[in-house]
Amino acid sequence: MSLLQVERLSKSYKALQVLKQVHLEVKPEERHVIIGPNGAGKTTLFHCITGVVPMNEGIVRIHGQDVSRMPSHTRVSAGMARTFQKNNLFGKLTIEENLHLAITACKPYRNRLFKPLNQYRDMMEEAEELLTQWNLWERRKRVVNELSYGEQRLLEIMLAIASKPRILLLDEPTSGMSPAETIQTTKLIQGLPRSISLLVIEHDMEVVFSIADRITVLHHGEVFLTGSPDEISGDERVKAIYFGGGAREHAQA
Numbered sequence: 001m002s003l004l005q006v007e008r009l010s011k012s013y014k015a016l017q018v019l020k021q022v023h024l025e026v027k028p029e030e031r032h033v034i035i036g037p038n039g040a041g042k043t044t045l046f047h048c049i050t051g052v053v054p055m056n057e058g059i060v061r062i063h064g065q066d067v068s069r070m071p072s073h074t075r076v077s078a079g080m081a082r083t084f085q086k087n088n089l090f091g092k093l094t095i096e097e098n099l100h101l102a103i104t105a106c107k108p109y110r111n112r113l114f115k116p117l118n119q120y121r122d123m124m125e126e127a128e129e130l131l132t133q134w135n136l137w138e139r140r141k142r143v144v145n146e147l148s149y150g151e152q153r154l155l156e157i158m159l160a161i162a163s164k165p166r167i168l169l170l171d172e173p174t175s176g177m178s179p180a181e182t183i184q185t186t187k188l189i190q191g192l193p194r195s196i197s198l199l200v201i202e203h204d205m206e207v208v209f210s211i212a213d214r215i216t217v218l219h220h221g222e223v224f225l226t227g228s229p230d231e232i233s234g235d236e237r238v239k240a241i242y243f244g245g246g247a248r249e250h251a252q253a
């Protein structure tokens, strides 16, 4: 069974039809990357899959469960987590405080907190484990606003992992990063447990081909082609779409 299944998803913003009858499947353990020129509808597709914006038509299923009408936060309970193009962190709080909030948001006691967060032992243990795994234990007291842009984006991925998702959606995880940060982030994505399936929007072709098991090309809001990295890189029509239009500036960056 597919972990994520998107069927006939369509979305318009007033007269502008952004997504047209999109079909997409992510299998268990799969790392699936979406590419396409600027304005192809990639981020809008993520917004619709995660319930950030309503779609006009279509079905989204997570592990067979229809989540199409669920609000965004409920989809997290169904096993979906995501990062955004612009980060969603609490800049004035420390790394560990951000993590405590992210873990607590997934706990059954999240709406009835009667004591300070650091007295919830299960949450503190999970936080310590993640901070250690991600080599952030020593830096846990650092305030987020003082971190580099690349560190903030990495922290965002860690916070998304804190909800123990079955599928993680990453929207341009390396955008705005230095070459060194891009390499670090790519390694980190490669090292994520296979138990978490990935759906990633990415423009940097080196990153795309170093993480993708399958690639979907989105063009003018439609799925143009889904295939293996070899199928996509060898397809002349994809090259024409991707390098003939709005992706050029990304490809050359």
Ligand SMILES: Nc1ncnc2c1ncn2[C@@H]1O[C@H](COP(=O)(O)OP(=O)(O)OP(=O)(O)O)[C@@H](O)[C@H]1O
Binding pocket: 013, 016, 018, 036, 037, 038, 039, 040, 041, 042, 043, 044, 045
């Ligand atoms: N809230 C909105 N209201 C109106 N139009 C929107 C809105 N969000 C996106 N669009 C339009 O929808 C189209 C697709 O945008 P989207 O951001 O999904 O593309 P994208 O493939 O993610 O692009 P990029 O690679 O530049 O991030 C664009 O024409 C965009 O201007």
